[in-house]
Amino acid sequence: MNFPGQLILFLVILFPFIDKSDGFLFKKTIKETLVALSSKVEERQPKEDKKSSLVLPWKLDKGTYESVVKLNFHGAPEMVAIRKNFAVNDNNMFVTAWITACLLEIQALGGEFKPKREQIDLALDAIGKYHDKNVNYNTSVMTFWPQLYNDTVKKWQSTPENLLQLFQLSDKFPVKSVEELLKLMGLGDIATVMDHLLHEKDMFAAAFHIPPDFDDTFVNIGLGSLLKEIPGYSDLFAKWQSTNSNLTSVLHALKRYAYRPHSNNTRVNTIDPRTYFYLHKFLAATNKTDAAFVPTWIQNVDEAMALSDKGVAMPFFVNNVDVTVAANTVNGLTSALLSGLFKPSDFDSDIQHIYKDTVDLIIYEITGNFSSRRDLALTYYPSKLECFWFTSRTLTILRDFYKKAPLPLKMLEDVLQKLEGAMRNKVTADILQEAIKSADGGIYFDDFLGDGDFDIKGNAIKYAEDRLFTTSMAVNTLINIWTSTEGDTLAFLNNTPSSVNETIQQSVKWLNDNILGTHLKPWNAFFSGSGKGQASLPFWYPANRKEYLNGTSFNDDMFPDGLFLVGFEGTLSDEQYNILLSQRHFGEKTPIDFPGFNPRGSPTGFFPFWSSDAYTYSTTMLAFAKYLKIK
Incomplete structure (x- = not known):
């Protein structure tokens, strides 16, 4: 057999770089990248309390991975400049818990790379401070932000110190002079934005004093489940257990605060009008008559109204259902049951009811384009x-457990089957449809950050600021869907489409080529405000419960003075609900369509989002670690 000279030369050059034990051409480089990313993640976890810089006043808490709050301005260059340059460090539980979960999953894989135990230890110390302090018993109910005690109102309040300090600094800012100067410079849009921000600062500040939530609560439960099952981590699991000695507290909370639209109890049948707008389609399609769903907040309407003046209340004083929160809660429940943190007997009929209905809702939304209102269905987590990925993690643990032993509850077999069908079909097709081939043959995925801008001539510019993160999400999700554990390796399922295999390989190649570069930002929108501009505020959606906080009702001809709630109570038929949709609410028509996260329009059409470079690096590490285990 004759080989062309060029091919022989190519093989001679290539041979030293092939890691033959792994079988893929570029895996040796991936291992090196994995180590480099590990250093980047570690650098972003303070070993002690400190300031973010000598100039900026932002506090960084020991053990809490860094994240920043940014504003999703888009469009003209001056708007882009705000998005790129405005950033306030924020200390929260969520990003620390998820980065730690990624590191623990990597450890559980048993690959060559091992995360540092010190990082896990520091993170557990930090996370242990986020248990809700407004109860007089040990609880595993968790908060997003640290709580500080307010002696005046005798309550522990969620307190994002850096964000609150930002608003305090604005009191000393020469606003009018700066606004006039901006207008003279032809930057009237920025002046408008500044005026809008400062006008709404009291509303923003009040929204920071939130109650505990099911998202952080069950992410913490998931961490405990991972720690329990990793060999050699018994001491770290014991540390986690020391602050989580009353795990059933989260189940009691779930039963108390579940959203039950068909109930006659107004404490639990009232929801954010935006939630009912997208969820109404699911209720109509499934004909459920006694539904129960995981909500976001561990609080009900009555409690929010009573505690608003004490600084412990849900935004808008009403709960909502976020599909991502639901997915994390289902994962926490599932992993805790399979790991033995919960006993099957802990899952009484009501917990199983909430679990099954919530799974049905998740599947309906992830396979149905989130009811065409991603901004409402993914209330706080805009990345689909x-x-x-969060949903695929539940599929993975159910599948791997079922290969070894019967599932502890019969209903889980049905859940596994439903998740398999949804993830292998509609979700996989959705992901593959969004794959973009790069010029060098790699594959990447984009979302929305930096993808709605234009230059001074009006030409579109794509900065792709969440491309790295979104690609890591796609890889992790596809690997979870299409591989299973075989001994100490991962193996593709027998019927894995070649397009999936190719997409994983080429996306890993693209990530490996780009993750350590400086030409793309490692940003993400792992969390956001619930309002994505004017169109997704709750006031414009049909509501049948409009009350001042003292319980007095009002109509929506105009905005009332003082604090009030706008909610949807109970359920309506399609015909009745459509009548409400045809009406104006507070003088505005209901926004039916999702305009995207970067619509052209008013300069005040922005929203806050939370980004963490360390989160992007850790999810990429996990994608690489999983890829290296595929045989």
């Missing part, structure tokens, strides 16, 4: 691929 992140939601896909």
Whole structure:
């Protein structure tokens, strides 16, 4: 057999770089990248309390991975400049818990790379401070932000110190002079934005004093489940257990605060009008008559109204259902049951009811384009691929457990079957459809950050600021869907489409080529405000419960003075609900369509989002670690 000279030369050059034990051409480089990313993640976890810089006043808490709050301005260059340059460090439980979960999953894989135990230890110390302090018993109910005690109102309040300090600094800012100067410079849009921000600062500040939530609560439960099952981590699991000695507290909370639209109890049948707008389609399609769903907040309407003046209340004083929160809660429940943190007997009929209905809702939304209102269904977590990944984690643990032993509850077999069908079909097709081939043959995925801008001539510019993160989400999700554990390796399922295999390989190649570069930002929108501009505020959606906080009702001809709630109570038929949709609410028509996260329009059409470079690096590490285990 004759070989062309060029091919022989190519093989001679290539041979030293092939890691033959792994079988893929570029895996040796991936291992090196994995180590480099590990250093980047570690650098972003303070070993002690400190300031973010000598100039900026932002506090960084020991053990809490760094994240920043940014504003999703888009469009003209001056708007882009705000998005790129405005950033306030924020200390929260969520990003620390998820980065730690990624590191623990990597450890559980048993690959060559081992995360540092010190990082896990520091993170557990930090996370242990986020248990809700407004109860007089040990609880595993968790908060997003640290709580500080307010002696005046005798309550522990969620307190994002850096964000609150930002608003305090604005009191000393020469606003009018700066606004006039901006207008003279032809930057009237920025002046408008500044005026809008400062006008709404009291509302923003009040929204920071939130109650505990099911998202952070069950992410913490998931961490405990991972720690329990990793060999050699018994001491770290014991540390986690020391602050989580009353695990059933989260189940009691779930039963108390579940959203039950068909109930006659107004404490639990009232929901954010935006939630009912997208969820109404699911209720109509499934004909459920006694539904129960995981909500976001561990609080009900009555409690929010009573505690609003004490600084412990849900935004808008009403709960909502976020599909991503639901996915994380289902994962926490599932992993805790399979790991033995919960006993099957802990899952009484009501917990199983909430679990099954919530799974049905998740599947309906992830396979149905989130009811065409991603901004409402993913209330706080705008990345749909992140939601896909969270959901795929539950599929993985159910599948791997079922290969070894019967599932502890019969209903889980049905859940596994439903998740398999949804993730292998609609979700996989959705992901593959969004794959973009790069010029060098790699594959990447984009979401929305930096993808709605234009230059001074009006030409579109794509900065792709969440491309790295979104691609890591796609890889992790596809690997979870299409591989299973075989001994100490991962293996593709027998019927894995070649397009999936190719997409994983080429996306890993693209990530490996780009993750350590400086030409793309490692940003993400792992969390956001619930309002994505004017169109997704709750006031414009049909509501049948409009009350001042003292319980007095009002109509929506105009905005009332003082604090009030707008909610949807109970359920309506399609015909009745459509009548409400045809009406104006507070003088505005209901926004039916999702305009995207970067619509052209008013300069005030922005929203806050939370980004963490360390989170992007850790999810990429996990994608690489999983890829290296595929045989």
